Amino acid sequence: MSQPAKTNDKRLLTSASYGGGLTFDGDAPxxxxxxxxxxxxxRSGWTVAALLxxxxxxxxxxxVIWLAFFPEENIWPHLFRTVLSTYxxxxxxxxxxxxxxxxxxxxxxxxLVTHYEFPGRSLFNWALLLPxxxxxxxxxxxxxxxxxFAGPVQSLLRSWFDWQLASDYYFPKIRTLPGxxxxxxxxxxxxxxxxxxxxxLEQSTSIAEAARSxxxxxxxxxxxxxxxxxxxxxxxxLSLVMMETLNDYGTVDYFAVRTLTAGLYDTWLGxxxxxxxxxxxxxxxxxVMVLIGLEKSSRRNQQNFQPSSSRxxxxxxxRLTRFSAVMxxxxxxxxxxxxxxxPAWVLSGYTISYFENSWNQDFYRSALHSIGLSSGAxxxxxCIGVLLSYSxxxxxTRNMNVSVGIAxxxxxxxxxxxxxxxxxxxxxxxxxxxxxxxxxxxxxTGLLLSGTVFALVFAYxxxxxxxxxxxxxxxxxxxxxxxxxxxxxxxxxxxxxxxxVHIPLIRGGMLTAALVVFVDCMKELPATLVLRPFNFETLxxxxxxxxxxxxxxxxxxYALLIVLVGLVPVILLSVRIDHSRDIGxxxxxxxx
Amino acid sequence: xxxxxxxxxxxxxxxxxxxxxxxxxxxxxxxxxxxxSYRQPFLxxxxxxxxxxxxxxxxxxxxxxxxxxxxxxxxxxxxPADILLTSDFGNIHAAVGxxxxxxxxxxxxxxxxxxxxxxxxxxxxxxxxxARLIVVxxxxxxxxxxxxxEDLANPEYKxxxxxxxxxxxxxxxLTASVIAHAGADxxxxxxxxxxxxxxxxxxxxxxxQVKAISQGECDIAIINSYYMGAMLDDEExxxxxxxVDVIFPNQEDRGTHxxxxxxxxxxxxxxxxxxxxxxxxxSGPDAxxxxxxxxxxxxxxxxxxPSALVQSWGEFxxxxxxxxxxxxxxxxxxxxxxxxGYDN
Numbered sequence: 001m002s003q004p005a006k007t008n009d010k011r012l013l014t015s016a017s018y019g020g021g022l023t024f025d026g027d028a029p030x031x032x033x034x035x036x037x038x039x040x041x042x043r044s045g046w047t048v049a050a051l052l053x054x055x056x057x058x059x060x061x062x063x064v065i066w067l068a069f070f071p072e073e074n075i076w077p078h079l080f081r082t083v084l085s086t087y088x089x090x091x092x093x094x095x096x097x098x099x100x101x102x103x104x105x106x107x108x109x110x111x112l113v114t115h116y117e118f119p120g121r122s123l124f125n126w127a128l129l130l131p132x133x134x135x136x137x138x139x140x141x142x143x144x145x146x147x148x149f150a151g152p153v154q155s156l157l158r159s160w161f162d163w164q165l166a167s168d169y170y171f172p173k174i175r176t177l178p179g180x181x182x183x184x185x186x187x188x189x190x191x192x193x194x195x196x197x198x199x200x201l202e203q204s205t206s207i208a209e210a211a212r213s214x215x216x217x218x219x220x221x222x223x224x225x226x227x228x229x230x231x232x233x234x235x236x237x238l239s240l241v242m243m244e245t246l247n248d249y250g251t252v253d254y255f256a257v258r259t260l261t262a263g264l265y266d267t268w269l270g271x272x273x274x275x276x277x278x279x280x281x282x283x284x285x286x287x288v289m290v291l292i293g294l295e296k297s298s299r300r301n302q303q304n305f306q307p308s309s310s311r312x313x314x315x316x317x318x319r320l321t322r323f324s325a326v327m328x329x330x331x332x333x334x335x336x337x338x339x340x341x342x343p344a345w346v347l348s349g350y351t352i353s354y355f356e357n358s359w360n361q362d363f364y365r366s367a368l369h370s371i372g373l374s375s376g377a378x379x380x381x382x383c384i385g386v387l388l389s390y391s392x393x394x395x396x397t398r399n400m401n402v403s404v405g406i407a408x409x410x411x412x413x414x415x416x417x418x419x420x421x422x423x424x425x426x427x428x429x430x431x432x433x434x435x436x437x438x439x440x441x442x443x444x445t446g447l448l449l450s451g452t453v454f455a456l457v458f459a460y461x462x463x464x465x466x467x468x469x470x471x472x473x474x475x476x477x478x479x480x481x482x483x484x485x486x487x488x489x490x491x492x493x494x495x496x497x498x499x500x501v502h503i504p505l506i507r508g509g510m511l512t513a514a515l516v517v518f519v520d521c522m523k524e525l526p527a528t529l530v531l532r533p534f535n536f537e538t539l540x541x542x543x544x545x546x547x548x549x550x551x552x553x554x555x556x557x558y559a560l561l562i563v564l565v566g567l568v569p570v571i572l573l574s575v576r577i578d579h580s581r582d583i584g585x586x587x588x589x590x591x592x
Numbered sequence: 593x594x595x596x597x598x599x600x601x602x603x604x605x606x607x608x609x610x611x612x613x614x615x616x617x618x619x620x621x622x623x624x625x626x627x628x629s630y631r632q633p634f635l636x637x638x639x640x641x642x643x644x645x646x647x648x649x650x651x652x653x654x655x656x657x658x659x660x661x662x663x664x665x666x667x668x669x670x671x672p673a674d675i676l677l678t679s680d681f682g683n684i685h686a687a688v689g690x691x692x693x694x695x696x697x698x699x700x701x702x703x704x705x706x707x708x709x710x711x712x713x714x715x716x717x718x719x720x721x722x723a724r725l726i727v728v729x730x731x732x733x734x735x736x737x738x739x740x741x742e743d744l745a746n747p748e749y750k751x752x753x754x755x756x757x758x759x760x761x762x763x764x765x766l767t768a769s770v771i772a773h774a775g776a777d778x779x780x781x782x783x784x785x786x787x788x789x790x791x792x793x794x795x796x797x798x799x800x801q802v803k804a805i806s807q808g809e810c811d812i813a814i815i816n817s818y819y820m821g822a823m824l825d826d827e828e829x830x831x832x833x834x835x836v837d838v839i840f841p842n843q844e845d846r847g848t849h850x851x852x853x854x855x856x857x858x859x860x861x862x863x864x865x866x867x868x869x870x871x872x873x874x875s876g877p878d879a880x881x882x883x884x885x886x887x888x889x890x891x892x893x894x895x896x897x898p899s900a901l902v903q904s905w906g907e908f909x910x911x912x913x914x915x916x917x918x919x920x921x922x923x924x925x926x927x928x929x930x931x932x933g934y935d936n
Contacts, residue, residue, distance in 0.1 A: 079930075081931070083936070150806075165807075256794060258936065266926075268658075270760075270764060420666075423662065423666045428666070447671070451667070451672060526658075534653060536654070545633065
């Protein structure tokens with residue numbers, strides 16, 4: 001699985017530094033078209049297919065932007081005058097807080113497990129990924145339940161100190177902006193950990209040794225060499241974290257933190273102004289494009305730091321002594337404890353006490369639905385990811401770059417808004433077919449796609465394509481273009497080359513993509529609610545129905561199952577990390 | 593086997609068709625009716641089950657708290673939905689505005705639903721009524737209890753009040769009713785006064801406010817009447833409900849603010865007869881009794897008695913202003929809430 005990394009060569013290193021733009025000089029579109037006439041035809045087939053798929057994937061986004069042109073009334077004077085500053089400020093504080101927290105936890109734990117030997121290291125190696133399986137809204141419910149006045153923590157404190165009322169003592173409130181920041185850090189840091197860890201593993205030891213021989217201190221080696229070298233990967237992790245933070249509604253709503261997303265829903269539902277809501281969604285998109293732009297420019301400056309994998313050598317880990325070993329163990333244990341063990345423990349407790357109420361046909365069926373949908377979306381996202389990244393490799397035109405970039409933006413749109421964006425083109429398509437069929441055949445076809453699982457799988461695919469594409473594309477980029485050239489010179493078609501050369505080499509990246517999309521789909525809630533067919537429940541919708549009514553006990557078994565099913569891919573993912581260093585560029589190329 | 597695009601496509605098609613096969617086939621059964629519901633399944637499912645038992649007509653539902661009106665509107669004349677079930681008057685208003693409903697003219701409905709709780713043209717019908725109550729701490733607020741919504745703005749209650757978000761439908765409707773009665777300026781002063789009296793930033797649902805009172809965080813809350821019943825039916829939450837007394841506001845003047853849950857027939861309905869049967873059933877004695885007993889709402893049908901708990905609160909005067917007059921001010925109420933920074 002680690003083969004692709006070994007095929008790296010100088011040419012790729014330089015070309016990769018252009019940030020996914022015109023990558024392979026041998027393939028430059030400026031080449032005389034007449035000279036390659038037959039091949040050109042095949043190429044354009046791929047390009048057309050990719051552009052078509054990208055356009056379809058972009059439809060929901062365009063619907064949202066289209067809606068933004070038709071607000072019920074102009075919301076901005078009112079928003080400017082009243083709540084906009086609060087929304088923006090809360091959003092920024094939330095994002096910075098979550099980014100800082102995930103950065104510190106993610107990179108520090110990644111550094112510890114890659115460079116040091118301490119008790120539990122090999123366990124933490126994969127256990128640090130566990131919180132990835134816990135949805136943010138679930139962790140928010142769990143900690144509110146634990147830390148509120150009537151929860152076990154405060155009850156215990158009261159019985160110790162003989163307090164009676166909430167006004168008798170101070171206890172930090174969980175349903176606040178800092179509370180929301182902490183909840184999100186706990187479940188989102190694995191993104192940073194995953195990427196930072198892979199980047200640290202890839203770093204050549206020779207550089208570290210050279211630095212050491214020059215007398216550079218350990219701190220300086222971390223901050224002046226290792227971190228800057230890992231920066232592109234870490235920045236990708238952080239941008240995923242920030243996008244996830246931006247589109248979160250469940251947690252901020254539950255914690256009453258008024259962010260832009262909360263304002264969006266308020267404008268849409270409270271003021272009955274979907275167009276105004278779409279304008280806020282568009283504003284969020286702009287925000288994200290700026291983020292992606294920053295990420296790309298940061299990568300552009302990193303060109304000289306691309307490690308040469310052929311010179312890769314596994315660094316030996318330093319064994320930590322007593323005190324620092326304990327500190328390292330504790331530091332790695334805390335995120336796992338708070339992000340996974342405690343929530344899973346609480347949910348298990350509830351599951352046991354409400355077991356008889358919950359274990360029924362509904363439970364079994366919603367589990368099946370969740371798994372079916374998530375698998376479908378994972379497959380679709382991987383296929384589209386391969387199509388887009390291979391077409392871009394064959395024919396890296398500007399059009400292609402732009403459409404692929406837009407196609408990855410779905411990740412930043414809040415779920416329910418994306419759902420409306422899916423409904424509009426689907427219903428328009430269905431109704432157009434129906435009109436045609438009625439006119440020419442006298443048969444009404446009704447709604448073919450709207451309100452089916454297809455709409456759901458599509459929505460999931462649009463939403464999570466960025467992650468699938470990023471992972472696949474970075475694997476694809478590691479394959480030397482010489483291999484394409486060699487295969488081409490043997491007279492093989494691009495499709496044959498993809499099947500025989502690329503796909504076997506990028507299988508690892510495809511697996512990562514499928515797993516990440518699968519886990520995210522299991523957790524997806526708002527789009528599922530709006531788009532689902534009749535009588536259709538998933539695990540996430542069941543959790544929501546109970547938990548939004550403060551019936552956390554009944555929801556526990558569903559939440560627990562989301563976590564457990566999510567664990568399978570997480571474990572597979574961590575096994576893969578251990579066996580391959582090829583993951584380093586997982587989702588590096590988001591929005592490329 | 594290598595992973596090939598073709599295999600990929602086949603696998604994808606299989607996965608999708610598998611998913612489709614999982615979907616209940618009830619939607620194409622001969623006798624059925626399809627419902628988009630803003631109301632939660634655990635309340636309405638028992639009623640639908642009874643309906644199916646009585647008539648043999650299957651009921652298929654999609655439940656969501658947002659987006660159903662938009663979905664109906666986009667699906668247009670081909671929408672499979674026959675009925676829209678709403679959790680408050682705001683949803684009905686949005687549906688009327690989206691022009692996705694058709695009128696129903698039914699003697700049964702006209703007899704079951706009092707005229708103030710249905711559209712004159714039959715575009716929508718109220719099904720249940722809820723009173724927006726003030727609850728106060730049994731132990732800590734024994735004297736000088738608020739008797740009117742207006743009292744909540746009195747400085748004497750500083751740091752004592754808890755509410756949910758001011759932008760929630762139920763709060764917006766209450767503020768809109770204050771605007772309807774006293775005008776925007778007075779309503780603004782009132783809302784500002786309530787905000788100044790808040791014990792904490794608005795959060796949680798109505799139930800969470802009662803919990804906060806039982807835990808000593810505040811002494812006064814505004815909640816919908818059925819939450820009291822819901823809490824008393826839950827072992828753990830009984831103590832919350834028992835920590836408060838119920839007050840029906842504004843008994844000496846305009847009466848207590850009410851909100852309805854409702855039902856409407858969609859323009860696209862393809863099972864019109866079955867749909868009307870279901871709407872009539874929902875307003876009839878059997879369904880109304882379930883609404884009353886299970887969810888402790890006030891039945892819209894006068895022939896059905898509220899639950900014992902609700903009856904124990906006694907008769908009261910309700911604000912009889914037409915719902916459409918309140919709804920007219922929802923936008924203003926929502927903006928006012930932003931202006932006073934109620935949720936900040």
